[in-house]
Amino acid sequence: MKPNATKASSVMSQALQVETLSLNNGATMLFRQDEEAARLAISLYFRGGNSIEPIPGMADLVDRLLMKGTKNRSQEDISIAIDSLTLAVDTDTKRDFSQMVATVLEEDLEASLELMSELLNDSTLAEFDKEKEKMVGEIQMEMDAPKNRASDGFVRTLFEGTPYNVVSSVLMDSLPLMNSIKTAEAHYRSIFRPENMLISFAGNVDQARAVRLFEQYLPKSATTQKAPIPPNHITLKTFVEDVIVPFPKDDSAQAHIFKGWHAPALTDSDYYALNLMNTILGGAGLSARLFTELRDKQGLAYNVRSSYEAFRLGGMFYLYIGTEPSNKDRCLEGFKIECQKLMDTPVPAKELDEAKANILGRRSLYLETVHQQANYLGAQVMMGRTVSDVHEMPERISAVTAADIQRVAQRIMSQPAVIAVAGPSNIL
């Protein structure tokens, strides 16, 4: 073990005070001891995610198969073991990484690590065909909500031609291509390896014990196969005009509208300015512009907001509204007016200060539990930030000016948009 403590800055939230450790199996661990926490958070990250899978969605399928059988245990044995440990464990693949995140009582730490290690080292990927079939049914169920259809179509179109567009409908289309368990096995063997792994741990366990247990159990380097190297860029499609993506559903009570653009990656210098712009436009909640203008003043919606999601190689910024179908054009007009305002007029100083305070204050809320802390830091690092980048957030937010926001608004929203709408066919 080579402890390599990262000194925390004094202004930083206590929740983010971690030590960065290198384990003897090649893995990196972000460690934080929290004496107040009732449970422990064990979050394991593996670089790559959808960006390195051989077939779109293959990593998602492999995630599920981790729980379906190992050399020593059947699916049912695994389920009973997980429930007996009350191990809240989930596997998931995101654009830039795969993860196995868990929370557990301290008394069950060792047994949980032993089990998680078995899943990562010795899965047989049994039930390959059955899981594919189950995924079809689950996706169909998800798509039975018109809002999900529109959301799926928006992301799929925006990131078309890149590995960032692996949404449910893409997965559905590529499931028939996943006809070889060998491809899944190769992916499994290459991803879940210590040198490709980041451990983010928080809870009431002393450091020496945590290091000893993680070195003992997680995971062993079983093969000589190298982990695929994630790409350094993705080539985004350029849109020459607005693209409309319609999803007719005649018994839909509302029109569900997503409108959005490509946006800067997490490490882009405009990240913080866009984060603030999003807060002002529709991210803050009840006091954001979209909410007060389209909901409070015009009664056009119950749910209206904007979102900015940033990843390692790109991002997306979008607006959503669910509205009575006959309101569709008024809502799109409302979107246009609010976006144009941000491009034309600097945000007033008071509103900017409030948005900054919102972002800084809200951090305590999403970092309240050890689980949230471990997951937040782990995901940030997987998407290209360092722990000190994360610590710098307050200074970086404070430095953003109204001119920065106006420039970022123009950079993003002067481009053609992707607009996905689910609703009755007569309004599409």
Place this chain on the structure above:
Amino acid sequence: MSTKQARIPIPFCKEPAYQLSYDNGFTLYFVPKRGEVFNINTWVKTGSIHEDDQNNGVSHFLEHLMFKGTERFKPGEFDRAMESMGAVINAATWKDFTFYYITGPKDSAGNNFATALDMHADMLLHSTIPDGEVGPVYNPDDPNYSGAKRERSVVIEEIGMRNDQPWTKIYNAVNLMMYPDAHPYRRDVIGTRQIIGTIPREDIIRYYRTWYSPKNMTTIVVGDFDLETLEAQVLKCFNFDDVKRHGVSEGSLLEKAPAIPAPNGNRYQTLTGEYATQFLISGFHGPSPNDLEETIALDVVSYVLGEGRSSRLTQELLEKPEKPIFNALSTGQSVYKLGNVFYIQGNFSDISPEEAQKLVWQEVEKLCGPSPITQDEFSRAVKAMKVDFAETSETASSIAESLGESVVTVGDISHYAHYLEALTHVTLEKVNEVARKYLRSERAYTAVMIPEESVSDN
């Protein structure tokens, strides 16, 4: 200042909760919790339980309108003040309750908390519900209406949003079958488009004055505070002497449920829609929440039947069949003041609803008959339920919400505070007895959503 003070241990919380009861009927709970986050919750013991066919939806509509300003603060000022400190604010209405919350970051000077408490109390006690914010009365089904649309339309849009959720639609169908005409739980909490479009502002204000009284309100604070200072702050802000009731008398809580007759008619309903998959919910009347032992026993049943990864429905119908049948299956008990409800819900693709129901029933009947819950299953469930309490103790907001739900269902926090202790006394025999008592096929109410023929032909 308080007329009665008690300290009550809370599962997995380092310090016991303070219960402070006052002469006017108002109750304050304070749970000391270290950390950077505070939560303020106020629970009003009214929801659709106190509505009728004329004003159905008024509790929820009022909840929206409470955010529209007071004599001291203009509409929007509260939202802006809270969100500019990073706080999350919202409210929710259901059958037994309406509650309002603020989760915020603590600052060293205590200004965030002081401001949040002041504005929260002011909103609850002194909302003005301005006419311009409610919006003019209108017929929401009139396509030619071109007048102003304000909060009435927001709620009507919320009704539309719920109509695009297939689970919500069949839940409502089950709910309607489960209760007789005279029962207040029969109605959908959100009301109807027509009522929300036309209910006069005066009716809403009268409802507000009737139910938002000290006796019917409980405030819960969780955070890193000193009791004496906190109590003084709360009492200063929640000064009910200043509230103008305009002669409206305080509402009496409905405590006794109208009798629910044994089912003799409609217990099955089929809905259709433009869907690729099919949805099913079955509901059963459960025990009173005051019967903690039976409530806990039925929670154990739910865990074993359909909650854990190793649960019966998950293993037998989701995981083991060679050809997948169900896309999702789960169970749960909802705790309501006038009687709990046990639900089974599932989604499936390629079989008929009758077959789906039959498969689920086979598992329920096995559990209630030849294959009762085993000691191993029971032990796993008990441990899982303990860990649920550990999880709840991790955030200020989940502690406050759990205490609040207890207050509105059984009158105080005992349901939550005593649950784990009572769980240690629940026996496997009791759990199996409760399963047989409540999960009877002749007492199930089921609604299914199936694809319209035109869709299934495609």
